[in-house]
Amino acid sequence: xxxxxxxxxxxxxxxxxxxxxxxxxxxxxxxxxxxxxxxxxxxxxxxxxxxxxxxxxxxxxxxxxxxxxxxxxxxxxxxxxxxxxxxxxxxxxxxxxxxxxxxxxxxxxxxxxxxxxxxxxxxxxxxxxxxxxxxxxxxxxxxxxxxxxxxxxxxxxxxxxxxxxxxxxxxxxxxxxxxxxxxxxxxxxxxxxxxxxxxxxxxxxxxxxxxxxxxxxxxxxxxxxxxxxxxxxxxxxxxxxxxxxxxxxxxxxxx
Numbered sequence: 295x296x297x298x299x300x301x302x303x304x305x306x307x308x309x310x311x312x313x314x315x316x317x318x319x320x321x322x323x324x325x326x327x328x329x330x331x332x333x334x335x336x337x338x339x340x341x342x343x344x345x346x347x348x349x350x351x352x353x354x355x356x357x358x359x360x361x362x363x364x365x366x367x368x369x370x371x372x373x374x375x376x377x378x379x380x381x382x383x384x385x386x387x388x389x390x391x392x393x394x395x396x397x398x399x400x401x402x403x404x405x406x407x408x409x410x411x412x413x414x415x416x417x418x419x420x421x422x423x424x425x426x427x428x429x430x431x432x433x434x435x436x437x438x439x440x441x442x443x444x445x446x447x448x449x450x451x452x453x454x455x456x457x458x459x460x461x462x463x464x465x466x467x468x469x470x471x472x473x474x475x476x477x478x479x480x481x482x483x484x485x486x487x488x489x490x491x492x493x494x495x496x497x498x499x500x501x502x503x504x505x506x507x508x509x510x511x512x513x514x515x516x517x518x519x520x521x522x523x524x525x526x527x528x529x530x531x532x533x534x535x536x537x538x539x540x541x542x543x544x545x546x547x548x549x
Contacts, residue, residue, distance in 0.1 A: 297325040299437060299513075300527040301506070302357065302494045304335025304520030305382045307342050308545065309538030313527040314345075316536040321349045326527075327429060329494045330357020330439035330457075334379030335520040336545060339386040343418050356425035357439040357495065358457040364422045367411045376405030379520060384409050427456045435530065436488040440495040444484040460496045466509035482510040492530070499523045506535055 298317060303310055313319075319326070326349050333339040346352055356364075359374075363383060366372040376384060381397060384407045388395035391413045398406055411419075428438040428448075441462030442448055442455045469482045484491075494516035498507045504523035507514045519525040522542045528535035538544065 301515030302331035305339045306519045307338035309525035312538040325351040327353045329355045331359045333383040334359040337382040337385040434489045448486040466512045
């Protein structure tokens, strides 16, 4: 039995299948912690959720894109106006309704659609409703989509911190650069003193790499599946990781 962590998927079903196959994932015994952003990107969100539902020991952490889709499910309105990869999510679920779904853009370039919340299967609605904001395991490892305010207590922070924060990762990168030039740097401070932190949300492709990155005790698992990069899954014990092919090659198009 292993525990593996997977980064942002963004509708990349082919990449998801490759990662599970390449790590020899056992859906009956291995645990998978997926750290958010399943929808918005490629148009196979439905297939991704269906695959994740086959995993007995799945921990699904909510990302900002998951939260947007949940808002649409619960309120009938998408806070991001489907503008950030949402067209792929619309198309994924539109394939399964027996009527025409219209997608067009306004002058602001925002997607509008006649997709209804009821077009999302109930099993999928419940899946997104059941996602958690974070997961902390028995070894005090923290799994969160975006980050958090490291200067205050972790528990009880605004939900938007867990979903959207990028400062934690950027602070860790900056600290690592400074510490490299100091003989005895002060330790990187987080109030809750987590053993390791795994997050996504900020693609490593911003640093010209499609590999997972580490800064201090923080692992960035978003290796650009939503930006033409790769999907990554890692064994948190051994730190061995497996990746999909480049998304652009898998789908022969640029997201």
